[in-house]
Amino acid sequence: MNLSTIRELDPIIHAPIRLAILSVLMASDGATFGFLRDAIETSDGNLSTHLTKLEVAGYVTINKSFVGKKPQTICAITELGRKSYLNYFNRLEEIVQNKGANTPI
Amino acid sequence: MNMQQTQQEIKIIKDMIAKTRRETAESGNFFVAIGIFSMLMILMIGLLQKAHSSRWIIPALLVMVLGNMLIGFLFVKKATEKKGVWSYPKKICASIWIACGIPSLILIFVFPVYAIYPWSLVVVLTPLLMGMAVFACGVILESNLLAGSAFFWWIGGSAMAFIHGNMRLWVMMFIVLCGWILPGFALNRQVKKMRNTNES
Numbered sequence: 001m002n003l004s005t006i007r008e009l010d011p012i013i014h015a016p017i018r019l020a021i022l023s024v025l026m027a028s029d030g031a032t033f034g035f036l037r038d039a040i041e042t043s044d045g046n047l048s049t050h051l052t053k054l055e056v057a058g059y060v061t062i063n064k065s066f067v068g069k070k071p072q073t074i075c076a077i078t079e080l081g082r083k084s085y086l087n088y089f090n091r092l093e094e095i096v097q098n099k100g101a102n103t104p105i
Numbered sequence: 106m107n108m109q110q111t112q113q114e115i116k117i118i119k120d121m122i123a124k125t126r127r128e129t130a131e132s133g134n135f136f137v138a139i140g141i142f143s144m145l146m147i148l149m150i151g152l153l154q155k156a157h158s159s160r161w162i163i164p165a166l167l168v169m170v171l172g173n174m175l176i177g178f179l180f181v182k183k184a185t186e187k188k189g190v191w192s193y194p195k196k197i198c199a200s201i202w203i204a205c206g207i208p209s210l211i212l213i214f215v216f217p218v219y220a221i222y223p224w225s226l227v228v229v230l231t232p233l234l235m236g237m238a239v240f241a242c243g244v245i246l247e248s249n250l251l252a253g254s255a256f257f258w259w260i261g262g263s264a265m266a267f268i269h270g271n272m273r274l275w276v277m278m279f280i281v282l283c284g285w286i287l288p289g290f291a292l293n294r295q296v297k298k299m300r301n302t303n304e305s
Contacts, residue, residue, distance in 0.1 A: 016113075019117050019118065020121045023122055024121045024122075024124070024125050026122070027121070027122045027125035027126060027129075027192070028125050028191060028192050029191050029195075029196050030190070030191060031191075032189030032190065034189050035188065039124050067186055072186075089118065092111055092114055092115060092118075095108075095111050096111055096112070096115070
């Protein structure tokens with residue numbers, strides 16, 4: 001793999017937790033903070049840090065509301081996040097195909 | 106980034122999508138619940154007819170429709186609040202039920218009251234409308250059985266135009282059984298199987 005391939009991979013998504021967050025949000029219409037934490041199996045603090053990074057990049061929206069007296073944080077992927085995720089996924093596929101053709105796994 | 110890292114990332118994507126799909130998959134419980142409730146209400150209507158208490162039939166019909174709407178609302182609430190995740194297909198299906206539920210309320214309780222058409226036409230028109238909702242949901246949820254069960258609604262609804270009396274209640278119960286309850290159980294089995302496969 002050459003240097004340009006690595007550069008083309010979005011650094012915002014190129015972290016396991018953030019990739020996992022976007023994968024869950026891509027497969028759903030929205031998820032609560034609790035669901036994301038349990039699905040990804042990470043801590044509240046860690047998830048919060050990565051979600052903030054994604055929010056700053058404009059890849060996710062985070063809405064806080066109340067269900068009765070209980071606070072609820074709902075996360076959803078944005079159009080920009082969706083496009084970036086698909087680009088990232090396509091790049092991964094290309095990498096696997098190119099490598100697979102050149103070197104045996 | 107080496108091949109191992111790439112494969113690890115693809116594994117993360119696959120795992121997360123599988124987990125989300127597992128949680129958002131339609132369990133079929135909604136169809137079983139509205140099916141059983143409707144069956145009980147149809148039985149009650151039959152008993153009211155037998156007891157010559159026909160003035161209670163319209164309130165019983167109202168309870169049946171509003172009860173089904175309440176069950177739908179509770180299922181959506183459970184999905185959004187307790188599970189904490191929801192999917193596009195389920196959101197679209199909920200919209201379809203609302204889109205078909207409101208016209209069915211008008212078909213059952215507005216037009217016959219104003220004598221636009223006789224009450225007997227209600228049992229013909231409502232199943233045709235329900236068939237549309239069941240078919241659309243079946244296609245969206247990728248359940249051929251559910252989509253196929255719409256034919257019970259359409260054929261049953263059409264048959265209602267040619268049959269009369271108590272026979273209509275039996276046909277209606279048969280439609281509900283084949284058009285809601287059985288596909289609901291089949292969906293439930295399918296989801297359980299999917300969850301077991303993913304867990305093992």
